Amino acid sequence: MAQYILHRLMQMVVVLLVLSLFCFFLLHSLPGNPVLTILGEDATQEEITQLTQELGLDRPLPVQYFSWLGE
Structure with missing residues (x-):
């Protein structure tokens, strides 16, 4: 019985x-930025770059x- 429970937990x-x-990957495949x-269409490039770094969107997908x- 314990082996069955362990097997089901692994599954x-x-x-x-x-x-x-x-x-x-579904969230990342949605269109739009x-x-x-968050910032709106009138945001400056500096604001976009800063928020992109804060959110971690400039890092590779596995990271x-x-x-x-983790969150």
Whole structure:
């Protein structure tokens, strides 16, 4: 019985990991720029660059994913 529970828990971890990957890449595939949505269309390039760095959107996708997963 303990082996069955352990097996099911391992399956649950894999399913949660796959679902989190799907959600993350689905969010990144949406059209538009979240920085422009936050700041508005009249934002300066300096403001856009600063907020992009603050949100971590300038980092590679794997780094963004693990940061998103940790939060």
